[in-house]
Structure formats: structure tokens, C-alpha cells
Amino acid sequence: xxxxxxxxxxxxxxxxxTKLIAEDENIEIAAGVDVSDHIQNTYPVYKSLADCQVEADxxxxxxxxxxxxxxxxFCVEKQIPxxxxxxxxxxxxxxxxxxxxxxxxxxRSANMSMGINLLMKLLxxxxxxxxxxxxxxxxxxxxxxxxxxxxxGTAIALAxxxxxxxxxxxxxxxxxxxxxxxxxxxxxxxxxxxxxxIVGDHDVIFAGTDEVITFSHTAxxxxxxxxxxxxxxKYLAGKPAGLYSMSGVIEGK
Numbered sequence: 001x002x003x004x005x006x007x008x009x010x011x012x013x014x015x016x017x018t019k020l021i022a023e024d025e026n027i028e029i030a031a032g033v034d035v036s037d038h039i040q041n042t043y044p045v046y047k048s049l050a051d052c053q054v055e056a057d058x059x060x061x062x063x064x065x066x067x068x069x070x071x072x073x074f075c076v077e078k079q080i081p082x083x084x085x086x087x088x089x090x091x092x093x094x095x096x097x098x099x100x101x102x103x104x105x106x107x108r109s110a111n112m113s114m115g116i117n118l119l120m121k122l123l124x125x126x127x128x129x130x131x132x133x134x135x136x137x138x139x140x141x142x143x144x145x146x147x148x149x150x151x152x153g154t155a156i157a158l159a160x161x162x163x164x165x166x167x168x169x170x171x172x173x174x175x176x177x178x179x180x181x182x183x184x185x186x187x188x189x190x191x192x193x194x195x196x197x198i199v200g201d202h203d204v205i206f207a208g209t210d211e212v213i214t215f216s217h218t219a220x221x222x223x224x225x226x227x228x229x230x231x232x233x234k235y236l237a238g239k240p241a242g243l244y245s246m247s248g249v250i251e252g253k
Contacts, residue, residue, distance in 0.1 A: 003030040005056045008063030010034040016226040030054045049074040057237035072100040081105035081236040087153035101243035109246045110153035112228035117246035120161040127162040135206040142193040142201040150192035
């Protein structure tokens with residue numbers, strides 16, 4: 001039985017994961033950590049990581065960017081692998097992630113959905129072929145009106161996946177309103193839509209001469225992210241120090 005600490009247990013994703021794990025006989029939440037105590041859970045909840053002395057095989061994090069530094073220090077000190085799901089990290093925090101991963105296993109992903117991570121793999125295979133044929137690349141992402149960052153971390157991760165496989169690096173363009181010129185070929189346009197209760201919708205558009213190829217992913221509920229995080233925790237438990245990604249979860253390596 002794999003035991004995890006749910007960091008941010010009383011948030012929306014924390015509660016989604018709580019319900020999913022309750023239905024999984026191979027994993028359980030040993031403790032939760034959250035500054036809010038407005039929800040009664042079946043496991044003990046601590047207001048800070050410093051108060052949590054529970055033994056666990058992994059931490060699943062869906063808290064906030066401001067709590068990431070303390071979380072990484074906790075995982076290094078306790079030698080507990082960390083599934084880091086929080087997005088919107090600063091450059092300094094990303095560097096902290098790299099340093100922590102030298103001492104403990106850390107899996108970080110901009111999107112925990114298995115489908116999105118499979119899409120990234122497919123983009124790495126398809127984009128060099130389409131780019132060589134002269135296709136322009138645009139990414140359109142849509143999210144609910146409560147999402148504070150734009151563009152989404154997932155949209156940037158999709159663009160990064162394309163860039164990793166590119167012969168020449170692309171420039172990312174987020175706003176064309178101030179430019180009055182032909183679209184150059186060495187860029188990826190990234191557009192953000194915010195409205196309603198859209199969970200997450202990403203389209204990667206390859207536009208060529210007389211044809212368009214679109215790779216799409218739509219999340220209909222937050223459960224897809226929770227399921228991916230749980231799979232990641234199972235994968236990461238017992239792993240040595242290092243920086244891991246969802247591609248390892250998909251491939252089982």
C-alpha cells in the first residue's frame with residue numbers, strides 16, 4: 001500500500017484526489033496539509049508541513065506557488081518523493097526544483113493529464129515533419145474565468161515539446177495586436193481564452209497550404225488531472241533522487 005501526503009488537501013484538486021484515492025485499494029492518504037480547516041476528512045490534516053510528522057511514500061502537491069519552496073525543503077529533509085503539480089512557478093522556484101531533485105525524487109508537470117502528456121509525445125514526432133513542409137503553428141487554449149495565469153502552463157509546455165524537436169528554435173508570440181506585418185514562419189502563436197467553467201481545452205494548429213491539421217485535447221472534469229497525479233505518485237514512490245516527468249509515467253521507465 002502506497003501512502004501519500006496530500007499537500008493542499010482542502011482545495012478543489014485536493015478534494016478530487018481525496019475521492020479518487022478513497023476508491024483505489026493500492027494507495028491511501030496518510031495525512032493532509034492545508035491552511036484551511038473548513039473540510040472534515042477521513043485522514044489527519046495539519047495546517048503546516050512543519051506540523052506533519054507522518055511517514056509517507058510520496059507527497060502530491062496541488063497547493064499554491066508561494067508554498068512550493070517550503071514544500072521542496074520539507075521533501076528534501078524528510079526524503080519523501082514529491083509530485084509537484086502547482087503551476088505558475090518563478091524562475092527562482094524552477095531553479096529550486098532542480099536543486100531539490102539532486103537530493104530527492106521530484107516529478108514536475110505543467111499538466112497531470114495522461115492525455116496531454118501523450119499529446120506532447122505525439123507533437124515531438126509530428127512537428128518536425130510538418131515544420132519542414134512549411135506549416136505554421138498556433139496554439140489556442142481555453143480555461144474557466146477563475147484561472148489567474150495566461151497563457152496556461154500547459155500551452156507553454158506544448159510549445160516547449162514542439163521546440164525540443166525543432167531544428168531551429170521557435171519564438172513564442174502571445175499578442176499580435178501591436179504588430180502590423182506578415183506572419184513569419186519561425187514562431188508559435190499562443191492565444192488564451194477565459195470564460196465560464198471551461199476545465200481545459202487545448203488546440204495545436206498546424207496550418208499549411210490548403211490544409212490544416214489540428215491536435216486537440218479537452219478535459220471535461222478535474223478528475224483527469226487527479227488520476228494522472230495518483231499514477232505519478234505510484235510511479236515515483238521508491239525512486240532515487242532525480243527530476244522526473246509524466247513521460248516516464250506513460251512509458252513506465
